[in-house]
Amino acid sequence: DAGVIQSPRHEVTEMGQEVTLRCKPISGHDYLFWYRQTMMRGLELLIYFNNNVPIDDSGMPEDRFSAKMPNASFSTLKIQPSEPRDSAVYFCASRTGDLKRILDTQYFGPGTRLTVL
Amino acid sequence: AQSVTQPDIHITVSEGASLELRCNYSYGATPYLFWYVQSPGQGLQLLLKYFSGDTLVQGIKGFEAEFKRSQSSFNLRKPSVHWSDAAEYFCAVKGAQKLVFGQGTRLTINP
Numbered sequence: 479d480a481g482v483i484q485s486p487r488h489e490v491t492e493m494g495q496e497v498t499l500r501c502k503p504i505s506g507h508d509y510l511f512w513y514r515q516t517m518m519r520g521l522e523l524l525i526y527f528n529n530n531v532p533i534d535d536s537g538m539p540e541d542r543f544s545a546k547m548p549n550a551s552f553s554t555l556k557i558q559p560s561e562p563r564d565s566a567v568y569f570c571a572s573r574t575g576d577l578k579r580i581l582d583t584q585y586f587g588p589g590t591r592l593t594v595l
Numbered sequence: 596a597q598s599v600t601q602p603d604i605h606i607t608v609s610e611g612a613s614l615e616l617r618c619n620y621s622y623g624a625t626p627y628l629f630w631y632v633q634s635p636g637q638g639l640q641l642l643l644k645y646f647s648g649d650t651l652v653q654g655i656k657g658f659e660a661e662f663k664r665s666q667s668s669f670n671l672r673k674p675s676v677h678w679s680d681a682a683e684y685f686c687a688v689k690g691a692q693k694l695v696f697g698q699g700t701r702l703t704i705n706p
Contacts, residue, residue, distance in 0.1 A: 482638070511693075521685065521696040534693065569638055583629075584694060586638035 482587035484570050490593045496558040499590045502551055503572030511584060512545055512555050513569040521569075527553065560594045567591050597622040597688050601697035609705045610678050616671040616700050618660075618686030627689040628669040630660055633699075634682045642684075645669065656680070678704045 483502040491497055503510045511526040525535040530547045538545070542561070547553040557564055571584040598621045608614055620626055627646050631639040643654025650662040660671045669686060681704045687694040 520698040523693050523695075526693065571639075583641045583644065586631075586640070588636075588638045 482570055482572055482585055484568075484587035484590050486590060487588065488591050488593075490595065491560055492595050493561055494559045495594075496556065497560045497564075497592060497594075499555040499568050499570075499592070501553045501555070501570030501587060503553070503570070504585055505551065507572035507574050507585075508550075509573045509584075510547060510553050511571040511573075512553070513571065513586075515567045515569060515589070516565075524555070557592075560592075562594045565592055565594050597626075597690050597695050599686050599688050599695055599697035601684075601686055601700050603700045604698065605701045605703065607703040607705060608676055611675050614671075614673045614676045614680070614702070616684050616686075616702070618669045618671065618697060619667050620669060620686070620688045621667065622688050622690075626662075626669075628660075628662060629687040629689070629694065630654065630658070630669070630671050631685045631687060631696075632656075632682045633685065639685065642671070676702075676704055678706065680704060 482504055485500045509528050512524040513521050514524055515521050522537055524537045525545045526533055527547045543557055545555045567589045569589045570587045573584045600619045602617050629644045630642040632642050633639050642658050643652045643660055645652045645662045652660050658673050660669055662669050681702055683699045683701045685699045686697040
């Protein structure tokens with residue numbers, strides 16, 4: 479299994495530009511999570527999906543952020559317009575929804591390091 | 596609401612020395628607890644987890660952690676660290692479906 483795949487690994491953009499981060503979860507996993515990691519705030523959960531449906535987006539910082547999961551194998555996190563304070567590492571994670579393994583581990587992708595100039 | 600505190604932001608130990616990283620949690624029910632490690636430029640990798648049963652949990656890479664309900668703690672230990680253990684370590688508690696992470700402890704290993 480290739481694990482959780484994220485792209486791009488690095489993104490440098492200018493303030494005001496649209497940024498799209500991509501994630502492919504592990505096949506068969508029903509839950510997908512987007513996290514943001516900064517020095518100041520540590521790891522923050524932004525949003526998570528179950529069976530492609532957003533369940534909790536209370537961590538999304540503001541309307542400039544949006545996330546979609548059009549199918550079980552793909553999710554995007556979009557920032558429009560981007561600002562320098564959005565600079566962070568963004569992680570995607572997935573885990574099974576099997577009720578017998580409901581407490582199973584979240585598997586993390588390698589992250590996307592975003593720099594907004 | 597659940598929360599996790601890792602009191603030590605940065606710890607430095609010598610190679611071969613023992614290690615203990617502290618983690619305190621706040622959770623109303625039986626906690627499900629995790630330790631993750633993040634190597635530079637990498638994602639998070641699960642070291643170990645506690646759900647129930649034996650309060651001393653063995654993980655990968657020679658790590659173990661002990662759950663102490665009376666102290667609301669889940670400290671991570673390793674008897675003898677290796678230079679490759681230099682990384683950032685995160686303690687987490689599981690809520691309904693979400694993981695809540697501590698701020699992390701950065702471990703530096705002196706040769």
